[in-house]
Amino acid sequence: MFGQDDFRDLLNLIMNIENTQSQMRKGILEFCILSIIRRGEAYPSDIVEEMKTAGLHILEGTLYPLLTRLKNAEMLTYRWVESNSGPPRKYFSLTPKGEAFYKELEQTWQELANGVNALANKTSNEPLNQ
């Protein structure tokens, strides 16, 4: 019989598929942000600008919570910098833990990108062993 537990399992399965997708999107976004910050201390609006020039649009309202979350996860740290145009600014930089996390993400990304490229660039459907 299809009991309540089975029902929950099914729900979980569906949830997991949805989560994988959002997990991936989230991962890519984090990867992008971390790669910008890795090059040196960064101010959030600079990150938004840089991503925009790279063709990736992100709202500041989306970025702030992400940074806060990464900071709380000890991937990032920040430093207050006095600004003459307004209140003091938070400049973010990577922690060693963040660096390790970045490496991990980079590897995953490379694998993913290579795999996708290899499939996308193939010209014909010949079997691999020929």
Add this chain to the structure above:
Amino acid sequence: MKKIININLSGRVIPIEDSAYEKLQAYIESLRRYFSNEEGRDEIINDIESRIAELMSEKIRKGADSVTEADVDEIITSMGRPEDFEAAERETIAAAAQQKASAGEETYTAKKRGRLYRDSSDKILGGVASGLANYLDIDPAVMRILMLLFVFTAGFGILLYIILWIVVPAKDLDNYTGKRLFRNPDNKVIGGVAGGLAAYFKMQAWIIRLIFVSPLLLNIMFGTFNGIFFSWHRDIFPNIVIAPFTGTFMLAYIILWMVLPEARSPFEKMEMRGEKVDVNRIRQNVQEGMGDVKTRMQSWGNEVKTSAEDLGTRAKEFANTRGKAWASEVAQTARPAARGLGHIIGVIFKAFFIFVAGCIALALFAALMALIFGGVAAGPINNFLWTSNIQKLSAWGTLLFFITVPVVAFMTWLIRRIVQVRSRNSHLSWIFGGLWVVGWVCAVVFAASIAKDVRVYERTDAIDVPISQPSKGRMIVRVNEPQVRYSGSMWWIHDDNAGWDITDDSLRYNNVKIRVGKSDDSLFHVHVFKYSTGSSLSDAQNRAARTLFNISSQDTILNLGSALTIDRRSKFRGQGVIVQIEMPVGKRINFNESVLDSYNPWVVRKEVRGGQYWGRRWRSDWDYDDFFNLEADVDYVMGKDGVLFNPLKPTKKDNGDYRYENNDDDRKNRKKELQDQLKQIEQQEKQDSVQKNSENKKGGTKQGDVASVDRIAYSPFTTLLN
């Protein structure tokens, strides 16, 4: 003219227009709500505020006098509104929550494995449906619809609900954050209802559309099928099962169309598809409300305190607080007990009320469906109802606007409640209100028109039916025509089709009453009265006179028609026929089975009314004479009190005191009395015939026809009675 105020944002003083400030405040409040579940909410808000301060300072630095509304709009656009980054953001939040949950082994499933509670934060009645929905993690709206179906299809559902209401504890449960029903503007043929349902149930829209259309298609299909091949098998095919669904589904679609909001923003579209929503505005509202109560309580406390101080001494105040503490203690212990009982009574009352209201609404709805989808097709009926076009129009107007509109409005309200549409739809109420006003006008016109038509209730003069006097003084009443049965093609009249029939130019029905009374002489007499309502005395009488009813006599048998017939010109205005049989005391009458079969029990009630004075009072209370519980094929004898009795099975005198029927003494007495009466009558008859024979022997008149014999027999009989 604009008011400019200075605000302190992240430590910067910024001149800003008043209206712009309000906008900014609303924006930040919306962010605060949006991030209410976020761990670092304050930090995020602070960061965003700093950024806003920076952008504003920039404006000022570049030479602007103050921050304008346009500036704020620009800033908000660059930062993004919650609705804008909800789509992407929510997924990240959900994912983070998932991550966090799996880390702490507090998994998604674990949260669902809670106990069953009633949801006190989201309820229509007792929160049972929403509690169950929470337990099973489905949309409360869907649960409520299921529950309603269950309650109305299976009567004990209401009992189950009440039991759950009483037994299951209430608790403030988390609001449902899953999918909600919307209309889907991106996937629509008519109103997007099917599209929205499809998105909700994660099905293909065409399947939903097919479900909506299938009863109609099946109906058409079976209709043709029946018509072509199986017209003699009409009843076998489930037309009667399918046909009501056609209307119901169509109306369901229309109501859903009206009731369901359209998923406009990306946020609503995600809600529709059931993607996780973490924005918990309602709970936020509740929390704000609670805060309000708290401050009020505080101010009330202060008031109490000051008034206590006003009273004077500290001792008094001390006693006062002690007394209060004690009182509250008592109240606390007393309350649960009192509440328990009161609660149960309240629950039962409320549930009963809603149940009754729902039943009435559903019955009205069903009746409406039958009327609308049947009545349109019921051409012949129309021929017999309306005496004028105004009457006809106002009748339809009344049906459509006066009756339908409130029912539909009630259903709309109910469904809006169920699917929790919170926005007020003023168009809807205006439309309903307006249409209902039209309905009132129609109803008044209709009522006036009908009232005029039925102002007078009048009968024709008694029409004597020539009969042959039954031999042996025993008359048999029977119906010799076949029973009237509905012979038309309207599917919804499947039961209760006996007793009437309608065609384009004649209406037949069995509103026939039989009265048996005492004859003034020694002969059987049969009269027929036809009666009707009308706008005037002559109108009523003319209409009554046009009613056709067959009656004939053949030896001992009185043949009655099975129904009266009304022609198209007369219209149906409550016409009826009364067959009055007057019989001498001591004579017998027997009602054939066909009498009871033919005359609908609803009309005749299988009773023959007795009472010798009915002729004088008949106009006022002819429907209120004593009952006579008639049995078929039984010889009844006319008693001297003008009431028929069954000599073989005497019952108590029929005076309505049926409550005392079990009184043995009473019954024995009555039996004896009746038997005595019968004996007397028989003796008298014997004497009469002896007397008659002797008279004949004496060479008296030989032309003694039946009438004269009876007359002779009559005279001593009257003396006996007197």
